[in-house]
Amino acid sequence: MxxxxxxxxxxxxxxxxxxxxxxxxxxxxxxxxxxxxxxxxxxxxxxxxxxxxxxxxxxPLPSPATEPERPGIPDHPAYQQILTALADEGRPMRARDLCQTLDLPILPKNTEGIRSKLKRLVSRGILIEPEPGLFTRPET
Structure with a gap:
């Protein structure tokens, strides 16, 4: 360097x-x-x-959507009795009123059983509940 x-x-x-x-x-x-x-x-x-x-x-394009079928009325005869009673009365009813109409003793187990069936009918679109605990057919 x-x-x-x-x-x-x-x-x-x-x-x-x-x-x-x-x-x-x-x-x-x-x-x-x-x-x-x-x-x-x-x-x-x-x-x-x-x-x-x-x-x-x-x-391929999907076929037009069809409205899903609503489940029908359950097979148990109590559901048909409830619907018949509501039709005969022609007014909204509570579970307790239906127990009386169906000649069931007014006991909690009967009232709750009817209420449960009413709720199931509401969930299937067969009945409506315009206010809590009051059930009727949609056309009423």
């Missing part, structure tokens, strides 16, 4: 600059590798979406 202090300082500066540039280049290469990998992932995801779109467009 040169004994000239000015040349020596310049050479040290060049070496330092070369190391800094090499470090920056390494960082850029790492970043390029990372971005290339991410780009590959995005391209694969985009291709999956394109295939999904193509598949969906190839599917």
């Amino acid at each position: 040169s004994e000239n202090p000015q040349v020596k300082a310049i050479l040290e500066h060049i070496e330092t600059s070369e190391r800094e540039l090499a470090d920056q280049a390494g960082q850029f290469r790492d970043r390029i590798e990372e971005l290339s990998q991410r780009l590959g992932e995005i391209d694969a995801e985009s291709e999956n979406l394109r295939i999904t779109r193509k598949t969906l467009l190839a599917l």
Whole structure:
């Protein structure tokens, strides 16, 4: 190396600059590798979406939706008796009133049994409950 202090300082500066540039280049290469990998992932995801779109467009159109059938009246004869009593009375009734109409003793087990059946008929759309505990046919 040169004994000239000015040349020596310049050479040290060049070496330092070369190391800094090499470090920056390494960082850029790492970043390029990372971005290339991410780009590959995005391209694969985009291709999956394109295939999904193509598949969906190839599917036949669904038939028009039909309204689901409502379940009918349960088989137990008590349900028919309840509906008959409501039709005969022609007014909204409570479980206790129905027990009286059906000649059942006014006991909690009978009232709750009738109430449970009334709620099941409401859930099936056969009866409505215009206010809590009051049951009637929809057309009434």
